[in-house]
Amino acid sequence: MSLSFEQAANKLMVALDFPDAEQAKGLIQTLEGIPCYMKVGMQLFYASGPDFVKVLKSRGYSVFLDLKMHDIPNTVKGGARSITRLGVDMFNLHAAGGFKMMTAAQEGIQAALEDDSSLKKPLLIAVTQLTSTNQETLNREIGIPGSVEQSVLAYAALAQKAGLDGVVASPLEVQAIKGQCGTAFMTVTPGIRPAGSESGDQSRTLTPGQAIGQGTDYIVVGRPITAASDPREAAEQIIEEMRQE
Numbered sequence: 001m002s003l004s005f006e007q008a009a010n011k012l013m014v015a016l017d018f019p020d021a022e023q024a025k026g027l028i029q030t031l032e033g034i035p036c037y038m039k040v041g042m043q044l045f046y047a048s049g050p051d052f053v054k055v056l057k058s059r060g061y062s063v064f065l066d067l068k069m070h071d072i073p074n075t076v077k078g079g080a081r082s083i084t085r086l087g088v089d090m091f092n093l094h095a096a097g098g099f100k101m102m103t104a105a106q107e108g109i110q111a112a113l114e115d116d117s118s119l120k121k122p123l124l125i126a127v128t129q130l131t132s133t134n135q136e137t138l139n140r141e142i143g144i145p146g147s148v149e150q151s152v153l154a155y156a157a158l159a160q161k162a163g164l165d166g167v168v169a170s171p172l173e174v175q176a177i178k179g180q181c182g183t184a185f186m187t188v189t190p191g192i193r194p195a196g197s198e199s200g201d202q203s204r205t206l207t208p209g210q211a212i213g214q215g216t217d218y219i220v221v222g223r224p225i226t227a228a229s230d231p232r233e234a235a236e237q238i239i240e241e242m243r244q245e
């Protein structure tokens, strides 16, 4: 059954990779009325911080704070507590930080919820292997043996054991992750490139329609929308393609 416009838009996370809040607000204005998720990454957060998250929430957006925490458990616990207080809907950390780090993040979430019972529990997901990583990078540069998919599945298993809600991976790995962890275990997939667009620094890519066809829960799209000559048209075309699957 094909998705409605709203259902497809709800599965689209737009990566607001901008150097300042003004430029990000410009894109939000352009996309007004499209009920997509907004993703705030390190570039925008380091520049405009919690205030910009509040702007997005006040405009009714679901917000994924993509800061990819990776530190000792105590530090990540504190970071998770602070992030939860911002009222974001989803945030993430690197599965490579290990089981204790991932459980510490959940303790941080719980502590924030106990501080303020009006807060909603955010979804917590783990980055497996970055979508810019290819087989060569993994084995020769980073020195991790085995295939990219094996590594992704090992991190997904660890994240699930630690009680997380899902993982960030390439759409190419969605079926294997869902097969191993179950369909309720969420996949959030960057590395999305509409047919004919530049892959740039992304290595493990699929088109929006192919990614939805693999059964992913959310696709993350940055430059194919933000760098398009008509970002609204680009977003609408991506949503239409998602609907066809």
Ligand SMILES: O=c1ccn([C@@H]2O[C@H](COP(=O)(O)O)[C@@H](O)[C@H]2O)c(=O)[nH]1
Binding pocket: 015, 017, 041, 127, 129, 130, 131, 132, 168, 169, 190, 191, 192, 202, 220, 221, 222, 223, 224
């Ligand atoms: O493995 C990962 C994890 C996060 N990202 C983020 O997604 C967007 C993708 O942007 P594009 O411009 O569509 O390439 C970006 O914010 C990354 O930080 C990822 O690409 N891969």
